[in-house]
Every structure is written in structure tokens, then in C-alpha cells.
Amino acid sequence: MPDLSIQITVFLILFARIGAVVMALPVFSDDSVPAQIRLLLALGLTLGLDGLLAARVPVPAGGGALIAAVVTQAVIGMAIGMLVRIVFSAATMAGAMISLQIGLSSVLVPDAGGQVPLLSRFVAVSATVACMAMGVHHLWIAAIVHSYDQFPVGLLPVAGDLAHLAVLATARAMALAVNLSAPLIVYAILFNTALGLAARMAPTLQVFFVAQPLNILFGLTLLAVTFGVALTGFCQAMIGFVRGQLL
Numbered sequence: 163m164p165d166l167s168i169q170i171t172v173f174l175i176l177f178a179r180i181g182a183v184v185m186a187l188p189v190f191s192d193d194s195v196p197a198q199i200r201l202l203l204a205l206g207l208t209l210g211l212d213g214l215l216a217a218r219v220p221v222p223a224g225g226g227a228l229i230a231a232v233v234t235q236a237v238i239g240m241a242i243g244m245l246v247r248i249v250f251s252a253a254t255m256a257g258a259m260i261s262l263q264i265g266l267s268s269v270l271v272p273d274a275g276g277q278v279p280l281l282s283r284f285v286a287v288s289a290t291v292a293c294m295a296m297g298v299h300h301l302w303i304a305a306i307v308h309s310y311d312q313f314p315v316g317l318l319p320v321a322g323d324l325a326h327l328a329v330l331a332t333a334r335a336m337a338l339a340v341n342l343s344a345p346l347i348v349y350a351i352l353f354n355t356a357l358g359l360a361a362r363m364a365p366t367l368q369v370f371f372v373a374q375p376l377n378i379l380f381g382l383t384l385l386a387v388t389f390g391v392a393l394t395g396f397c398q399a400m401i402g403f404v405r406g407q408l409l
Contacts, residue, residue: 164193171228172219175315178206178232179239183306186243188378189248189290189299207303212306219315223291238313239306240354241324246302248331249403253289253396255339257282263350264381265374283383285342292393298400305408328409338399348385350364352376 181204184190190200224230261267261279293299314317340347353373361369 168221169216171221172206172216173212174228175219175222175235176212176215177204177234178202179242179309180204180208180211182236182239183243183302186240187302188247188292191243191247192290198201199271207306211303211307218310220343234318235298235315238309238319240330241319242305242309244402244409245327245331246305246404247339248328249291249292249335249400250293251326252335252338253286253397254278254282255335256342256392256396257285259339259343260285260346260381263346264385266381286394288389289396292397294399296401298397298404299399301404301409305404308409330407331403332401334399336394342396345384345388345392346381353380363391402404 181201184204184207185200190197190203220293222231258267258279258281261281266281267279356370357373361367
């Protein structure tokens with residue numbers, strides 16, 4: 163019976179961190195995934211990693227120490243998941259930028275966790291599929307395992323290290339979003355410049371009103387041509403961040 167209680171305690175401590183990571187990861191934390199499914203995923207992943215990580219978990223001496231350990235592990239897990247989620251948000255930001263450039267920013271999706279542009283949602287879902295196809299989620303699991311070396315159980319994480327990682331993730335996400343939407347940004351500059359010149363040459367013609375369908379057509383065509391390369395670059399950037407900062 164004492165051995166069983168120790169195993170349950172260790173499992174609970176492991177579940178606190180792994181469950182928090184799963185709840186915060188970009189794919190599994192989506193509103194379209196029911197909370198019951200996320201809970202089952204967290205339990206299954208904890209069971210799968212229990213044999214590998216149980217030896218790294220010291221058993222708390224008392225009830226207060228157990229509560230402190232669980233809270234600390236949940237905070238660490240939430241921080242790891244949010245770091246990945248911040249970088250993944252580059253896809254959503256890139257989709258919003260693309261929507262703005264081609265005049266589709268007013269086309270919103272009301273059931274995607276809020277009012278977001280349609281292309282933003284499309285790019286985020288496509289990035290999810292691409293990450294799963296390229297096995298990026300395997301690196302997320304590896305990052306969970308490696309986190310027990312970076313942030314051992316029983317020791318408080320250094321707030322400065324987590325803040326530094328958060329700043330790096332935010333900077334990487336913003337730079338990646340601009341890089342993903344760069345072809346459409348350049349296109350929008352050229353297209354709007356040409357429209358401005360045309361409006362000067364024919365001031366009585368409603369150039370911007372007439373050219374908006376062409377803007378959408380050319381923009382979507384350019385997006386279709388460059389989208390595969392952009393998704394590949396996004397996945398490689400995600401892999402580079404996880405390997406460079408979390409592994």
C-alpha cells in the first residue's frame with residue numbers, strides 16, 4: 163500500500179506539468195477540441211511517460227509539500243506550453259496581415275474563439291496540419307521530457323529564465339509572421355502604388371472600387387503560389403525554436 167500511494171503521488175506530480183503543457187499547446191488547446199479529449203490526452207501522455215520520468219520525481223515529505231510541488235509543476239507546464247503557443251501564433255498573425263493586404267480583413271469567422279479573419283483561421287489550421295505531418299508534435303513531447311532536466315522537480319524555476327524565453331518566443335513569432343506574409347505585403351505595396359497612379363491619371367474613375375475584385379483575385383493567386391513554401395518555412399522555424407530553446 164505505501165508503494166501504491168507513492169506511485170499515485172508521483173503520477174499526480176507528473177500529470178500537473180504534462181497536463182498543463184497539453185492544455186496550453188496550440189493544437190490541443192483549440193476551442194474545437196473538447197476539454198474531455200484534452201484531459202484524456204494529458205492522462206494518456208502522462209501514463210506513457212511515467213516509466214521514463216518517475217525516477218526523476220522526488221516524493222514530497224508532507225501534504226503541504228505535495229500541494230506546492232503540484233502548483234509549481236503546473237506553472238512550469240503552462241509556461242512551456244505558452245512558449246510554443248506564442249511561436250505558433252505567428253501563423254494567425256500572418257493570416258491577419260495577408261487578409262489586410264488583399265482586402266479580406268472584414269471577412270470574419272465568428273466561431274473560432276472570437277472574431278478572427280477568415281484567412282487567419284485558414285492559415286492557422288493549415289499550419290496545424292503541416293506541423294502534424296512533419297512530426298513537430300514529437301518535438302513538443304521531447305521538450306516535455308527535456309524540461310525535467312532544465313527545471314527539475316523540487317526546485318523553483320528561475321523567473322528570469324522564463325521571462326527571457328518568453329521575450330525570445332515573442333520576437334521569433336513577430337519576425338516569422340512578417341516573413342510568412344512578406345510576398346503579400348510587397349504585392350500590396352506595388353498594387354496600391356499602381357492604383358494611386360491610375361487614380362491620378364483618371365481622377366473621375368472610381369479606381370479603388372473597380373480594382374478591389376482584382377486585388378482579391380491576384381492576392382489569392384499569389385497566396386496559393388507561395389503558401390506551400392511559407393508552411394514549410396513555418397514548420398522549420400518551429401522546429402528550430404524548439405530544438406534551440408527547449409531541447
